[in-house]
Amino acid sequence: MARKQTINSKRKTSRRKERVLTDQSILEEIIRVDHAGEFGATRIYDGQIAIFGKKSKIGKTIKHMADQEQEHIETFEKLILNHRVRPTALLPVWNVAGYFLGAATAMMGEKAAMACTVAVEKVIGEHYHKQLSLLKGDHKKLKATIKKFAQDELEHHDIGIAHDAEKTPGYTILTKFIEMGCKTAIAISKKI
Numbered sequence: 001m002a003r004k005q006t007i008n009s010k011r012k013t014s015r016r017k018e019r020v021l022t023d024q025s026i027l028e029e030i031i032r033v034d035h036a037g038e039f040g041a042t043r044i045y046d047g048q049i050a051i052f053g054k055k056s057k058i059g060k061t062i063k064h065m066a067d068q069e070q071e072h073i074e075t076f077e078k079l080i081l082n083h084r085v086r087p088t089a090l091l092p093v094w095n096v097a098g099y100f101l102g103a104a105t106a107m108m109g110e111k112a113a114m115a116c117t118v119a120v121e122k123v124i125g126e127h128y129h130k131q132l133s134l135l136k137g138d139h140k141k142l143k144a145t146i147k148k149f150a151q152d153e154l155e156h157h158d159i160g161i162a163h164d165a166e167k168t169p170g171y172t173i174l175t176k177f178i179e180m181g182c183k184t185a186i187a188i189s190k191k192i
């Protein structure tokens with residue numbers, strides 16, 4: 001009886017010691033796609049700032065978000081190097097597509113530019129939240145980073161709403177179209 005209890009307590013201890021680890025391929029996908037997404041975000045805001053100018057009222061608001069995106073991309077650049085993750089081969093595509101999306105929505109007006117922000121940040125925020133459940137206890141620091149960035153993205157989304165994004169003519173179609181584009185870019189950048 002005493003022996004059985006000892007075996008059981010040993011089993012419990014070893015179970016407690018067992019660490020749930022993050023799947024390596026999932027970790028690589030997370031870093032690759034987040035790096036791609038943050039790069040795309042910097043390019044969208046670059047495109048918008050090019051149209052509005054840094055010194056305009058809207059330009060300053062966008063610059064605040066762009067500065068945070070810069071911090072995000074720099075963090076993922078370091079993670080790409082530290083974890084030896086191959087960046088997506090499609091960076092040149094996201095470079096052009098992001099800038100074009102930013103510039104095109106800015107040319108449609110301030111509200112459309114903010115509608116673009118709402119759509120993009122909504123998708124990125126949701127995407128970050130999904131990743132939090134994929135990362136286990138062996139990557140607590142990365143989890144904390146993603147949590148912080150998800151909060152920044154939510155702030156950007158709310159800035160878009162506060163700047164009358166929803167009053168853009170054709171808001172629903174425009175945002176659905178951009179959301180679809182972002183989701184496609186995410187799916188591709190995980191793998192390629």
Ligand SMILES: [Fe+2]
Binds near residue numbers: 038041068072149153
């Ligand atoms: Fe970001």
Ligand SMILES: [Fe+2]
Binds near residue numbers: 065156
């Ligand atoms: Fe953002």
